Amino acid sequence: MESKPQKMPKVAKVKDKSPAELQITAEQLLREAKERELEIVPPPPRQKISDPEELQEYRLKKRRAFEDNIRKNRGNISNWIKYAKWEEEQQEIRRARSVYERALDVEHRNITLWLKYAEMEMRSRQVNHARNVWDRAVTILPRANQFWYKFTYMEEMLKNIAGCRQVFERWMEWEPDEQAWLTYIKFELRYKELDRARAIYERFVYVHPEPKYWIKYAHFEENHSYIQSARRVYERAIQFFGDDHLDESLFIAFAKFEEGQKEHDRARVIYRYALDHMPKEKCSTLYNEYTRHEKKYGDKSSIDDVITSKRKFQYEEAVKTNPHDYDTWFDYVRMLEADGNVDLIRETYERAIACVPPLKEKRHWRRYIYLWIYYAVFEELSTKDVERARQVYQMCLRLIPHKIFTFAEIWLLYAKFEIRQKDLTAARKTL
Amino acid sequence: MIAASSSSSNKTDKIADFKARLAKLHGKRNEAAALNHKEVVEEDRIKQMPKNYSKKRERLEAEFKEDQRREAALAEGKDYDRLRMLEVGADEAERWERRKKKKNPDQGFSTYEDATIRQYNRLVKNKKTDMAEYEKEKQAVGEAAFYGENNTIAIGLHKDSKEAIDSMVDDLEKQIAKRDKYSRRRIYDDDADINFINERNMKFNKKLERFYGNYTEEIKQNLERGTAV
Numbered sequence: 001m002e003s004k005p006q007k008m009p010k011v012a013k014v015k016d017k018s019p020a021e022l023q024i025t026a027e028q029l030l031r032e033a034k035e036r037e038l039e040i041v042p043p044p045p046r047q048k049i050s051d052p053e054e055l056q057e058y059r060l061k062k063r064r065a066f067e068d069n070i071r072k073n074r075g076n077i078s079n080w081i082k083y084a085k086w087e088e089e090q091q092e093i094r095r096a097r098s099v100y101e102r103a104l105d106v107e108h109r110n111i112t113l114w115l116k117y118a119e120m121e122m123r124s125r126q127v128n129h130a131r132n133v134w135d136r137a138v139t140i141l142p143r144a145n146q147f148w149y150k151f152t153y154m155e156e157m158l159k160n161i162a163g164c165r166q167v168f169e170r171w172m173e174w175e176p177d178e179q180a181w182l183t184y185i186k187f188e189l190r191y192k193e194l195d196r197a198r199a200i201y202e203r204f205v206y207v208h209p210e211p212k213y214w215i216k217y218a219h220f221e222e223n224h225s226y227i228q229s230a231r232r233v234y235e236r237a238i239q240f241f242g243d244d245h246l247d248e249s250l251f252i253a254f255a256k257f258e259e260g261q262k263e264h265d266r267a268r269v270i271y272r273y274a275l276d277h278m279p280k281e282k283c284s285t286l287y288n289e290y291t292r293h294e295k296k297y298g299d300k301s302s303i304d305d306v307i308t309s310k311r312k313f314q315y316e317e318a319v320k321t322n323p324h325d326y327d328t329w330f331d332y333v334r335m336l337e338a339d340g341n342v343d344l345i346r347e348t349y350e351r352a353i354a355c356v357p358p359l360k361e362k363r364h365w366r367r368y369i370y371l372w373i374y375y376a377v378f379e380e381l382s383t384k385d386v387e388r389a390r391q392v393y394q395m396c397l398r399l400i401p402h403k404i405f406t407f408a409e410i411w412l413l414y415a416k417f418e419i420r421q422k423d424l425t426a427a428r429k430t431l
Numbered sequence: 432m433i434a435a436s437s438s439s440s441n442k443t444d445k446i447a448d449f450k451a452r453l454a455k456l457h458g459k460r461n462e463a464a465a466l467n468h469k470e471v472v473e474e475d476r477i478k479q480m481p482k483n484y485s486k487k488r489e490r491l492e493a494e495f496k497e498d499q500r501r502e503a504a505l506a507e508g509k510d511y512d513r514l515r516m517l518e519v520g521a522d523e524a525e526r527w528e529r530r531k532k533k534k535n536p537d538q539g540f541s542t543y544e545d546a547t548i549r550q551y552n553r554l555v556k557n558k559k560t561d562m563a564e565y566e567k568e569k570q571a572v573g574e575a576a577f578y579g580e581n582n583t584i585a586i587g588l589h590k591d592s593k594e595a596i597d598s599m600v601d602d603l604e605k606q607i608a609k610r611d612k613y614s615r616r617r618i619y620d621d622d623a624d625i626n627f628i629n630e631r632n633m634k635f636n637k638k639l640e641r642f643y644g645n646y647t648e649e650i651k652q653n654l655e656r657g658t659a660v
Contacts, residue, residue: 145544146543157598157602159561169579
């Protein structure tokens with residue numbers, strides 16, 4: 001059939017749409033409602049429980065209320081906990097136990113439930129029951145560290161050290177985080193069991209193979225005055241990490257240890273080794289430590305050594321990036337000259353000279369030429385190697401493309417050099 | 432007459448002399464008594480005062496002088512601690528450094544696990560280890576089970592003594608007592624806005640405020656004002 005014509009619902013029509021004079025706000029409404037105190041009911045009359053029947057009645061009432069709450073909302077653990085807590089207060093431990101067990105049926109992964117259950121057993125001095133509860137908790141939720149901590153604490157308080165140790169061993173089987181291992185070690189140290197602590201450290205550094213834990217192990221040995229063992233630990237640590245995973249903190253700690261043992265040569269060797277084998281970016285703290293060590297214990301030459309080696313590295317970096325940056329070359333060779341290592345200087349000069357400027361334009365060559373000049377002067381003055389100096393000059397002259405441009409200085413310098421060598425004929429030829 | 436008078440004057444002299452001497456002795460006695468009395472009073476006073484009065488006084492005076500010196504340094508604009516360090520010797524400074532107790536301030540709540548660990552460390556630090564009991568236990572249980580691996584079965588070897596259970600329960604009660612003090616009761620603010628209809632509603636609103644309060648402050652101000660800034 002055709003649908004009935006739609007009728008407008010009968011709603012009271014608002015005739016006057018302007019705001020009323022007396023307005024009220026929501027806050028005002030709420031405040032007035034609160035002041036009227038509509039929801040506050042007087043408390044039920046206090047009943048004194050005078051005989052066992054009344055007690056049973058009271059308990060029945062409460063139990064019924066609790067069970068109702070649980071029935072209404074099984075998943076709300078706080079209902080269960082309140083129920084169990086009340087039963088505990090009534091000294092009905094068996095009932096409390098059953099409540100907790102039922103709650104665990106609902107949610108066995110809830111940590112508070114287990115904690116409260118165990119605490120109830122412990123408070124009621126039911127130690128073996130408590131042990132059972134902890135054992136179950138730890139078996140079902142082995143990654144909840146709180147259980148382990150509290151379990152071991154309970155065993156330790158009960159002076160059951162063997163049991164405590166067993167629990168720790170079970171825990172370590174799960175290879176937990178480092179805090180757990182350190183707790184175990186501290187436990188052994190509390191009873192002065194150094195050998196066992198050492199064994200645990202051994203396992204620990206293999207489970208958590210980080211340099212800082214190796215360092216901790218070595219510190220432990222050092223603190224108990226096992227110096228040889230400490231040294232051995234450091235060496236093993238360095239071997240363990242090999243060349244791929246070098247870490248400066250390990251080297252620094254090792255060197256500091258040797259410093260503490262007044263073995264300064266060993267410390268120096270360690271620093272050198274580390275600096276040689278580690279990539280330059282990660283070495284900054286290492287350098288600082290090395291310089292500090294040398295300042296304290298080295299003589300002047302070693303201090304200079306360190307500083308120059310550091311600057312050398314910096315220069316190497318600089319010239320690698322920009323071989324045509326002649327200023328850096330100048331600084332570099334000047335520093336090396338101050339150092340006085342002839343072969344090295346020569347080698348560096350050769351390398352510097354090898355960086356011929358790309359374009360055959362005089363201005364590029366200007367700086368480059370100075371390199372030659374310095375080289376020649378160095379050969380003449382520092383090494384007094386006349387032959388070499390002559391060779392340098394000749395090579396230089398050969399290198400410069402005299403067709404395009406030439407450098408008067410070179411000719412003049414060469415000539416003057418020959419004069420100095422009292423080789424006047426050569427000088428005249430040059431000019 | 433003269434003889435008599437001389438003898439009588441002699442006598443009077445003697446008597447006077449005597450009297451004078453007597454008076455002097457009296458005086459001495461009284462003086463002694465007075466001095467004694469004074470000393471008794473003094474001793475009594477010292478006995479009444481607290482045991483470490485002199486030491487305490489010295490300490491207070493030293494502190495007062497310290498404060499004065501600190502003020503002086505501040506007035507001049509210098510750092511008093513540095514000045515003090517300059518005077519102290521190196522080994523003494525080291526001893527001071529070591530004596531300063533390590534503080535362990537509460538960083539607020541992070542996770543339940545961290546809270547448990549913190550509690551565990553605190554309890555274990557304050558616990559005294561009993562080495563005698565340890566040795567006794569070792570003898571009782573036997574070395575093999577005492578240092579067992581994780582698959583040695585050591586059930587039934589340990590007997591719980593009453594004192595141990597008592598101490599454990601006491602410790603547990605202390606932990607529970609401390610836990611109850613964890614949250615403090617806040618004062619009810621009568622003037623605060625009532626935005627709830629119910630106690631439960633009130634707590635929920637407080638929770639919302641806690642979590643979102645920082646971010647909604649501006650919005651609330653705008654609403655209060657009626658227009659955005």
